[in-house]
Structure formats: C-alpha cells, structure tokens
Amino acid sequence: xxxxxxxxxxxxxxxxxxxxxxxxFLKKDNLTxxxxxxxxxxxxxxxxxxxxxxxxxxxxxxxxxxxVKSKEFIFLYLAVLFNGLIGLIDDFAKSRKRKxxxxxxxxxxxxxLLVTTILFVLYYRYLSFDVELGHFSIMLSPVLYFLLFLFxxxxxxxxxxxxxxxxxxxxxxxxxxxxAFLILGAVFVKDFSAIFIGMILAYLxxxxxxxxxFMGDTGSLALGGAVFSISVLGKFELLLAFLAAIPIIETxxxxxxxxYFKLSGGKRVxxxxxxxxxxxxxGWSEAKIVFRFFIITVLFVIAGLxxxxxxx
Numbered sequence: 598x599x600x601x602x603x604x605x606x607x608x609x610x611x612x613x614x615x616x617x618x619x620x621x622f623l624k625k626d627n628l629t630x631x632x633x634x635x636x637x638x639x640x641x642x643x644x645x646x647x648x649x650x651x652x653x654x655x656x657x658x659x660x661x662x663x664x665v666k667s668k669e670f671i672f673l674y675l676a677v678l679f680n681g682l683i684g685l686i687d688d689f690a691k692s693r694k695r696k697x698x699x700x701x702x703x704x705x706x707x708x709x710l711l712v713t714t715i716l717f718v719l720y721y722r723y724l725s726f727d728v729e730l731g732h733f734s735i736m737l738s739p740v741l742y743f744l745l746f747l748f749x750x751x752x753x754x755x756x757x758x759x760x761x762x763x764x765x766x767x768x769x770x771x772x773x774x775x776x777a778f779l780i781l782g783a784v785f786v787k788d789f790s791a792i793f794i795g796m797i798l799a800y801l802x803x804x805x806x807x808x809x810x811f812m813g814d815t816g817s818l819a820l821g822g823a824v825f826s827i828s829v830l831g832k833f834e835l836l837l838a839f840l841a842a843i844p845i846i847e848t849x850x851x852x853x854x855x856x857y858f859k860l861s862g863g864k865r866v867x868x869x870x871x872x873x874x875x876x877x878x879x880g881w882s883e884a885k886i887v888f889r890f891f892i893i894t895v896l897f898v899i900a901g902l903x904x905x906x907x908x909x
Contacts, residue, residue, distance in 0.1 A: 601779065601791040608657055608795025615653045616803050620810050623647035646808055649688040650800065651816020654823075655681045657796050661788070669785040672720045673826045679712035680754050680822030684814030699814065706751060709818075713750035716826070717743055723830075730835040730905065746829060749837065753828070754821030756844035759851060759871045761817035763883045764808040766873060768797045769891040771820050773898045774840045778827050781905065786831045793823055806883060839901030843890050847871040 624647050658674050686708075687699035700708070717724070726742040728735050737745065761767040775797070778790040800816070803809040812820075821844075828837045838845065850872035857866050868878040876886050 601787050604661060604788055605791040605795040607660070608792040609799045610795075611660060612653050612657050612796040612799035613802065615656060616650060616799055616810060619650060619653065620647050620803065623649060623810070646811055648692070648811040648813040649685065649815050650803075650810040651681060651684060651812035651814070651819050653800070654793070654796055654812070654816055654819040655685075658789070658792055661792055665785065665788055667785050668720075668723060669783075669830055670789060672716070672723070672830060673785070673789045673823065675719070676716055676750075676822040676826030677819045678822075679716065680709065680825075681815050681819035683708045683712065684758075684816065684818035688813040688815050706755075709751045709754055710747060713747050716750070717746050725832060727832075728834050729832050733835075745834065749828060749834060750822075750825045752848070753825040753837070753841065753844070754818050756841065756848040757821030757824065758814060758817045759847045760844045760873070761812065761814075762871060762873055763877075763887055764806045765801055765804050766883075766887045766890060767812070767817055767820065768801050768804060769887050770843045770894045771824070772797055773891070773894045774824060777836075777840055777898045777902060778831065778833070780902065781833070781836075782827065782831050786827055789823070789827065793820075836901050836905055839897050839904065840894075842897040843894050847873065850875070 655678055658677065662670065662674070683700075683705065687705065690699035721739070721743075724742070724746075726737050726739055728737060728742075728745070757767060757771075760770060772794065775790040775793050778786050779794065782790060800810075800812060804811070824837070824841065828834055833840070848871075850867060851870045853866050854870035857864065867875040869875055873886050873890065877883070
C-alpha cells in the first residue's frame with residue numbers, strides 16, 4: 598500500500614509541474630476554449646481559457662511504466678492513450694476552426710469504435726468473458742462479451758465527455774470512482790488508480806473556479822478510457838452502473854432531450870442538456886452543481902461498495 602501512496606504523490610507533483618508549464622504555452626499558441634453560442638451565457642467569460650490540458654493524463658503514466666512492468670498496466674494506458682488522442686484531435690480542430698466544433702459526433706463514435714476494437718483484439722487473450730458481481734457471475738460467449746466491451750468502451754468515454762461541462766465537475770465526479778477502484782482492485786488497478794487520483798488533484802488545483810485550464814476532450818475521453826479499461830480488466834462491469842451514476846444520468850438526459858425534441862416537434866424536457874446545464878439555467882451556481890454531483894457520486898460509490906461487499 599505504501600507504493601500506492603508514493604505513486605499518488607509523485608503523480609500529483611509531476612502533473613502539477615506539467616500543468617504549470619502548459620498553461621502559458623497553450624495561451625501563447627492560442628489553444629484556448631471557444632464557447633457554444635447556444636450554451637449558458639454565463640459561460641462566455643470562459644472564452645480564451647487554455648484547453649487541452651488533458652494531455653497531461655497521457656504523459657504522466659509513462660513515468661511509472663518502468664516501475665510497474667505489467668501487461669495489464671499497458672492495456673490500461675493504451676485505453677487512455679487511444680481515447681485521449683481522439684480528444685486531442687477534437688480539441689486541435691476546435692482551436693484551429695476557432696469554434697466549439699471539432700470532430701462530428703459520427704466521426705468521433707467511429708474512431709471510438711475503432712480504438713475499442715483494437716484494444717479487444719490486442720488483449721482478448723487476457724480478458725475474462727464472465728460478468729460478475731461478487732458470487733453472481735454469467736459467462737458470455739466471446740462475441741457477446743465483445744459487444745459488451747464495445748458498449749462499455751464507447752458508452753463510458755462519451756458519458757465522461759458529456760459530464761465535462763463545468764469547472765471541476767468531471768474531475769470531482771471521477772475522484773470517488775478511482776477511489777473505489779483503489780479499494781477494490783488488484784495491484785495493477787491500485788497503481789493505475791493512484792496515478793489518476795494524483796493527476797486529478799493536480800488538475801483541480803488549476804481548474805477550481807475560475808479555471809486556469811480545461812482538460813478538453815483530450816482529458817474527458819482519457820478519463821473515460823481509464824474507467825472503462827479498469828472496469829473490464831478488474832471485472833467491475835456491473836459495479837460501473839453505480840460508480841458512474843452521474844455520467845450515466847448526464848447521458849440519459851441528452852438521449853431523452855433529443856428523442857423528445859424530435860417527437861414533439863421542438864419541445865424540450867430540460868431547459869438544456871446535459872442535465873448540469875438544466876440546473877444552471879434554474880439558477881444554481883456552478884459550485885453548487887459540482888458539490889452536489891460530487892456528493893451524489895460518493896453516495897452511489899458507497900452503495901456500490903456495500904453491494905459489492907454483500908454480494909461477496
């Protein structure tokens with residue numbers, strides 16, 4: 598366990614230094630945030646904030662690979678790297694277009710399907726095709742598990758991407774999730790989770806309102822890739838429904854909004870989706886939304902841990 602704490606501390610300090618150096622570089626190169634015109638007007642003040650800070654999530658784990666030397670750790674890192682690179686392409690496209698429009702949704706999903714398939718092909722020999730929660734276990738065929746693998750991979754990364762909309766929101770939601778993995782996981786999961794906890798804490802230092810840097814799609818997709826890969830390798834596929842409750846709710850709110858908008862001829866269920874924007878337009882401050890979503894995540898994580906422990 599001492600090694601986990603050491604990894605967490607070193608991860609924090611390395612990430613802190615990288616963020617400190619990265620912020621003026623991104624400003625100088627004009628890699629800054631562009632705000633959606635249809636979004637909350639209060640977000641307009643965020644225009645010009647450096648974005649793409651999530652590249653730190655792709656760099657820091659590299660420092661720890663020589664000390665871990667496990668195929669499982671490499672799988673987790675590749676999931677982060679591949680998904681983070683999709684986000685990096687998206688962030689770069691937005692910056693060059695000078696609009697909050699990067700990759701199309703279709704192209705992004707196709708790339709996510711591609712990298713998730715590549716991960717499955719590279720590591721299917723090391724994957725277990727059963728889905729379990731304690732003593733409950735169902736063995737799936739390779740084809741069915743592959744479909745589940747795709748669903749969790751693409752679903753998790755997109756859900757995390759949708760949750761990243763307020764200063765500190767996604768990072769605050771991700772912290773309890775990685776803490777749960779730290780408690781429950783095997784050695785390689787503990788190591789990887791500790792590294793991400795350290796990086797997220799460093800990011801929150803600079804992202805607390807008013808944010809000095811945004812993680813961008815690079816960071817949100819990288820975080821989604823980390824949670825997805827830990828879930829399938831650590832056999833937390835079912836538990837993920839509890840741990841990632843807020844990203845799931847955010848995604849469902851978007852699905853409901855889009856379907857109802859089309860069926861009703863332009864009417865809306867929520868003032869704006871994802872649902873954190875709905876609460877913004879109701880008059881909630883960003884800080885209130887972030888704190889309450891964090892608390893909800895902690896409660897769901899505790900419920901998940903109790904269920905996981907009870908099922909065992």
